[in-house]
Amino acid sequence: MEQLLNHLRHLGFTELEAKVMVSLTQQGTQSGYEVAKRLGVSRSNVYATLQRLVSRGVIQLTPGEPARYTMMPIKEFTQMISGQMGESLTYLEQHMPSETHEQPSFFIVEGERKVIETLNRELDKASEEIVAGIWREEAKWSRQGLERAEQRGVRVLWSFEGDEDGKFSGMLPLTASQQGGRKFWLVVDRRWCIVGMRGDELPAQAIVTEHPLMVELLLQHFAQEIILFELENDLGAELIQRYGEGYEHILNKYMPSFVHKDID
Structure with a gap:
């Protein structure tokens, strides 16, 4: 009842x-x-x-x-209600004011549960491509969502630290530092992205946006990871000899404080 x-x-x-x-x-x-x-x-x-x-x-x-x-x-009742709702929906489509195209907003998501819900909701909507960088500790959040995406034919590329089973295609090593917490980010269909951090004693927090600039920055970062991965595979010893461990000779030239903080 x-x-x-x-x-x-x-x-x-x-x-x-x-x-x-x-x-x-x-x-x-x-x-x-x-x-x-x-x-x-x-x-x-x-x-x-x-x-x-x-x-x-x-x-x-x-x-x-x-x-x-x-x-x-x-039966007459349901037909009447259906007809009324259909008329109302048609009227709304024809007479609602045009949507205003505002600049995409940035939203803050706090707490592991909300971050996971937000992340997996978008993964299930992915239709073409997912690009991501996640540490192994946080990979459990999105593992099933990424598997489902691959099964739908979505192209999945991600940096994944500490993978043991080699289960997914497109894996690349993650080179980011864990200092201050583990960073994670994802870009879905080159339109939506999430960037966040979580540590063992640090609550999960993330920024969610469809701003094209943030999407572009994350994809550029991923492209640099790909390039470095290929170069280091082919020319690893030569690169270390010429540029130092972790490219410290280059970084010391431009960002010495960064080298001392994150590499040494």
Whole structure:
């Protein structure tokens, strides 16, 4: 019964209207007094409700002493509601003001549960490509979502620290530092991205946006990872000899404080 009442409420009927309609359907034609007695509601409230339903064409009134009320056949009722909703939706499509195209916003998501929900919701919407960088500790958040995406034919490329099974295609080594927490980021279909951090004693926090600049920065970062991965595979010893471990000779030239903080 409660589920039936709930669906009637979703169609725009009040709690009492829904109960009156169900009562008339179950018991057949009744007077307002009989409906009020059966529902245990004041007669004034029931009569006002019956009048509204009559005006909407949902129930039929048979004049007399007392007046009698009958619920319209359920098939006719559903056809009427369906037609009314269809007309309203068509009107909205034709007459709603044009959408304003605002600059994409940045949203903060806090807490592991909310981050996971946000992340997996977008992964399930992915249709073309997912590019990501995740540490092994956080990979469990998105592992199933990424697997489902690959099964749908979505191209998945991600940097993944500490993979042991080599299960996914497109894996690349993650070179970011863990200092201050483990960073994670994902770009879905080159339109949506999430960037965040989490540590063993640091609550998960993330920025979510569809801003094209942030998407571009993350994809550029990933492209640099790919290039470095290929170069280090082919020319590793030569690169170390020429540029130092972790390219420290280059970084010392431009960002010495960065080298001392993150590499040494």
